[in-house]
Amino acid sequence: MSQNDLVIANQTFPSFRSDLNNALQALGSLNSGSSAPSTTYANMMWYDTTANILKVRSEADDAWLNVGYLNQSTNEFSILDNTKVSNTSGGQTGLLGDQSTSTWQTGTGTTQSLVSPANVKSAIQSLAPVYNPPLDIIAYARVNNATVNPLSTTFNSGFSSMIRTSQGQYTFTFTSARSSLDYMVFCQAASNTISRTQAVNTQSTSGFDVDTRVISSGGTTDENFNVIVYAL
Numbered sequence: 001m002s003q004n005d006l007v008i009a010n011q012t013f014p015s016f017r018s019d020l021n022n023a024l025q026a027l028g029s030l031n032s033g034s035s036a037p038s039t040t041y042a043n044m045m046w047y048d049t050t051a052n053i054l055k056v057r058s059e060a061d062d063a064w065l066n067v068g069y070l071n072q073s074t075n076e077f078s079i080l081d082n083t084k085v086s087n088t089s090g091g092q093t094g095l096l097g098d099q100s101t102s103t104w105q106t107g108t109g110t111t112q113s114l115v116s117p118a119n120v121k122s123a124i125q126s127l128a129p130v131y132n133p134p135l136d137i138i139a140y141a142r143v144n145n146a147t148v149n150p151l152s153t154t155f156n157s158g159f160s161s162m163i164r165t166s167q168g169q170y171t172f173t174f175t176s177a178r179s180s181l182d183y184m185v186f187c188q189a190a191s192n193t194i195s196r197t198q199a200v201n202t203q204s205t206s207g208f209d210v211d212t213r214v215i216s217s218g219g220t221t222d223e224n225f226n227v228i229v230y231a232l
Helices: 013-028 101-106 117-127
Strands: 045-048 053-057 064-071 076-078 083-086 092-098 112-114 137-145 152-157 159-166 169-174 183-189 194-199 207-214 225-231
Touching (some): 101 117, 137 159, 137 169, 152 159, 183 207, 207 225
Antiparallel strands (some): 045 053, 053 064, 083 092, 159 169, 183 225, 194 207
């Protein structure tokens, strides 16, 4: 490691030889040292031994430009992150580094650069349409005779009991209780005279009630219907 002002002064021969050797050693070691040379010149090289970074002086002699990293443990030269790739005119054409996640997700940037697999995945997911898988059916029944108790069904699954509590009122109990109110009930009446067939406010972890209504009077009536329960 050596640094020198690279100026050979008018001096005696022994001092001249020593000064010249120091200058040549400074050039041979790229002016290496833990701090910048005190005397600088445009385009001179300096190897910063503290940061292990090779630098070159700007043409205006007013700044140090980083060239690369020298790993002294593995004896490897590394290009610094976010090093710009330019054409012969100095116009940037790429970037040797990763851009922000928002840049990848926007998908409008034109600068070529490195990208991590995680950012590729994130960008694809942000641009891809959201896929909503179909709901799972956890119970269903077709009520064939809404006036009997227990209810008569063509098929059913997921219910331990289905009873008629009063006219147009029915209670369904699950075979296995739900852990929380994480289900949705869909009912469809078999007659056009029914305005709606629905689960009412007694929905719980063990089951639910169904109430059928008539369009004309708004009262309840017995009516055959289908019921399907979806997991949420």
